[in-house]
Amino acid sequence: xxxxxxxxxxxxxxxxxxxxxxCAYENTAFDYFPWYQQFPxxxxxxxxxxxxxxxxxxxxxxxxxxxxxxxxFSLHIxxxxxxxxxxxxxxxxxxxxxxLTFGEGTQLTVNP
Amino acid sequence: EAEVAQSPRYKITEKSQAVAFxxxxxxxxxxxxWYRQILGxxxxxxxxxxxxxxxxxxxxxxxxxxxxxxxxxDSTLKIQPAELGDSxxxxxxxxxxxxxxxxxxxxxLTVT
Numbered sequence: 001x002x003x004x005x006x007x008x009x010x011x012x013x014x015x016x017x018x019x020x021x022x023c024a025y026e027n028t029a030f031d032y033f034p035w036y037q038q039f040p041x042x043x044x045x046x047x048x049x050x051x052x053x054x055x056x057x058x059x060x061x062x063x064x065x066x067x068x069x070x071x072x073f074s075l076h077i078x079x080x081x082x083x084x085x086x087x088x089x090x091x092x093x094x095x096x097x098x099x100l101t102f103g104e105g106t107q108l109t110v111n112p
Numbered sequence: 113e114a115e116v117a118q119s120p121r122y123k124i125t126e127k128s129q130a131v132a133f134x135x136x137x138x139x140x141x142x143x144x145x146w147y148r149q150i151l152g153x154x155x156x157x158x159x160x161x162x163x164x165x166x167x168x169x170x171x172x173x174x175x176x177x178x179x180x181x182x183x184x185x186d187s188t189l190k191i192q193p194a195e196l197g198d199s200x201x202x203x204x205x206x207x208x209x210x211x212x213x214x215x216x217x218x219x220x221l222t223v224t
Contacts, residue, residue, distance in 0.1 A: 034212065043203050043215030044155065089154050099168055100213060102154030
């Protein structure tokens with residue numbers, strides 16, 4: 001079963017705080033784990049991605065932590081800003097550029 | 113920065129009517145995807161093209177949905193007849209070999 005479970009469904013954080021979104025997957029054949037950010041009325045945009053050969057990847061204020069044995073990965077947004085308010089989706093795919101399977105999404109609100 | 117172009121941005125149609133969406137991928141991207149995103153959920157793949165060939169249409173409701181990419185560039189997704197449950201955002205995405213998916217801003221379909 002190619003499922004990706006995401007939590008929480010919604011998250012409210014104060015400006016400057018840390019936002020943490022978690023995802024769990026079932027299919028051990030997945031080898032690519034991106035996070036997408038989506039603003040209302042827009043398509044999803046790639047934020048950051050990781051492959052299972054590393055346990056962490058950081059780009060600016062965004063970090064992916066990956067736990068292969070637990071089949072879990074998470075997005076950390078440091079120093080969260082109101083402009084980060086959006087819906088975030090984790091996703092996973094198998095090798096050879098196959099289809100992305102998305103999580104259900106997390107609506108993040110960062111209060112000023 | 114190159115973008116995936118989609119039209120129309122919004123479409124309102126009555127139940128049982130036909131509707132069509134158009135997508136122009138980023139130049140040089142051989143792989144094209146159509147995703148459906150129901151409000152509050154993550155995108156779900158409908159069909160994947162590699163050049164002009166369909167490589168995955170397992171989730172496409174073929175009794176009413178059709179997709180084509182005749183010259184391996186732009187693509188059209190058609191629904192006939194439309195049903196109330198088809199109301200959703202239809203997203204097109206494209207990618208080059210072993211590269212991230214780039215999404216368009218979608219077509220918001222409302223079936224009345």
